[in-house]
Amino acid sequence: xxxxxxxxxTTLLFFSYHGIAQVEKQISLQEAISLSLKNSHQLKISNxxxxxxxxxxxxxxxxxLPDFKISGNYLRFNSAKLNMxxxxxxxxxxxxxxxxxxxxxxxxxSANLSFPLYTGGKLKYGIESARLLAEAVxxxxxxxxxxxxxxxxxxxxxxxxxxETITLLKENLNSSKSRxxxxxxxxxxxxxxxxxxxxxxxxxxxxELALLNAENDSRKASLYMNLLLGxxxxxxxxxxxxxxxxxxxxTNFSDFENAAILNRADVRATQFRKKAAEAGVKAAKGEAxxxxxxxxxxxxxxxxxxxxxxxxxxxxxxxxxxLANIWKSNTQLxxxxxxxxxxxxxxxxxxDEIKVETNRDYQMVLLSHKRIEVYERALEQxxxxxxxxxxxxxxxxxxxxxxxxxxxxxxxxxxxxxxxxADAVLAYYKLLQTAGLLKAL
Numbered sequence: 001x002x003x004x005x006x007x008x009x010t011t012l013l014f015f016s017y018h019g020i021a022q023v024e025k026q027i028s029l030q031e032a033i034s035l036s037l038k039n040s041h042q043l044k045i046s047n048x049x050x051x052x053x054x055x056x057x058x059x060x061x062x063x064x065l066p067d068f069k070i071s072g073n074y075l076r077f078n079s080a081k082l083n084m085x086x087x088x089x090x091x092x093x094x095x096x097x098x099x100x101x102x103x104x105x106x107x108x109x110s111a112n113l114s115f116p117l118y119t120g121g122k123l124k125y126g127i128e129s130a131r132l133l134a135e136a137v138x139x140x141x142x143x144x145x146x147x148x149x150x151x152x153x154x155x156x157x158x159x160x161x162x163x164e165t166i167t168l169l170k171e172n173l174n175s176s177k178s179r180x181x182x183x184x185x186x187x188x189x190x191x192x193x194x195x196x197x198x199x200x201x202x203x204x205x206x207x208e209l210a211l212l213n214a215e216n217d218s219r220k221a222s223l224y225m226n227l228l229l230g231x232x233x234x235x236x237x238x239x240x241x242x243x244x245x246x247x248x249x250x251t252n253f254s255d256f257e258n259a260a261i262l263n264r265a266d267v268r269a270t271q272f273r274k275k276a277a278e279a280g281v282k283a284a285k286g287e288a289x290x291x292x293x294x295x296x297x298x299x300x301x302x303x304x305x306x307x308x309x310x311x312x313x314x315x316x317x318x319x320x321x322x323l324a325n326i327w328k329s330n331t332q333l334x335x336x337x338x339x340x341x342x343x344x345x346x347x348x349x350x351x352d353e354i355k356v357e358t359n360r361d362y363q364m365v366l367l368s369h370k371r372i373e374v375y376e377r378a379l380e381q382x383x384x385x386x387x388x389x390x391x392x393x394x395x396x397x398x399x400x401x402x403x404x405x406x407x408x409x410x411x412x413x414x415x416x417x418x419x420x421x422a423d424a425v426l427a428y429y430k431l432l433q434t435a436g437l438l439k440a441l
Contacts, residue, residue: 039230120289
């Protein structure tokens with residue numbers, strides 16, 4: 001008997017645990033941003049690009065280090081014929097000279113050290129260019145970070161919109177069903193026309209359809225948010241509705257425009273690429289200059305029965321200059337200069353785009369605040385209109401159609417103000433992203 005009780009309690013605890021596990025977890029906007037940055041595939045790609053750029057910078061740095069190469073060979077011959085010529089030019093074997101040794105193997109090795117002393121600036125400016133390009137890639141990653149934050153805010157806002165719309169529709173649906181129940185009793189008692197009951201039921205059906213669409217939108221928004229946060233697709237989430245009141249005071253437009261030009265990661269990335277292009281031009285000019293290097297080496301060889309070489313150490317300074325530079329054009333320089341002009345033009349174009357985007361987003365924030373004011377007045381008017389129409393309908397002064405229209409207008413006004421507040425938050429975050437200030441949140 002005790003075993004049965006334990007089994008029942010265990011089963012109840014098991015299902016209770018899984019029931020609790022499916023309860024929606026409320027997540028704040030900042031928590032969502034942190035999770036999206038932690039699990040972003042785009043940032044992983046950006047970090048890989050940074051590692052690649054740093055490796056290229058290290059490769060450029062290593063070019064100024066000395067090269068030290070060791071080589072060795074062992075050769076095996078067949079029965080080679082060795083004919084040694086003396087100063088007289090006669091054949092030693094045919095005039096009874098010394099016996100010629102048999103050579104069937106040879107062994108030799110060498111060690112060579114080279115160190116660049118002067119390369120016309122190619123190494124110096126190549127290193128500088130690689131360093132600046134690595135910084136530009138880091139700025140690209142920072143720009144990606146801001147885009148991810150904005151995408152997270154947008155997904156969060158979409159979840160809020162869907163959830164609040166569902167709440168409003170459910171409230172209206174309950175009210176509509178209650179009205180249908182009242183109208184149905186009146187119709188049965190002959191106090192209401194059948195057509196009026198059908199009108200009321202039709203509006204209830206329309207609300208149910210709107211609710212189905214809102215729930216579908218909510219599922220899609222939740223799926224996208226879970227994927228963005230790196231969570232299971234079916235993980236239940238609930239947004240914190242307090243975020244709609246998180247807007248900061250709006251400063252002057254010039255403050256945002258100046259901040260965008262100074263703080264935008266893509267602007268700084270372009271600046272780094274411009275400096276890298278300038279370093280590339282200087283490095284390309286070094287192609288027409290001579291190279292000077294320090295060299296040193298060691299050679300050892302052994303041919304049995306013939307000769308051996310040991311302790312053959314050499315050192316010196318070498319100079320190399322390609323005379324073809326006199327009649328060949330420096331195509332590397334032309335490409336580097338063209339690249340510099342391209343980046344400078346891109347920088348000017350980006351500055352113009354930033355001014356346009358900042359003005360557009362600033363005006364959108366102002367517009368979103370004005371919309372909220374208008375929708376708030378509209379909601380007051382819709383509520384008052386419904387109250388008056390409801391009283392008139394109770395006194396048979398207006399038709400049921402007028403009452404249903406007033407109810408729809410009130411519902412739409414509630415939805416409009418809810419969506420407008422969410423859009424205002426998104427517009428403000430978009431302005432921060434355009435100004436390069438989103439990272440500071």
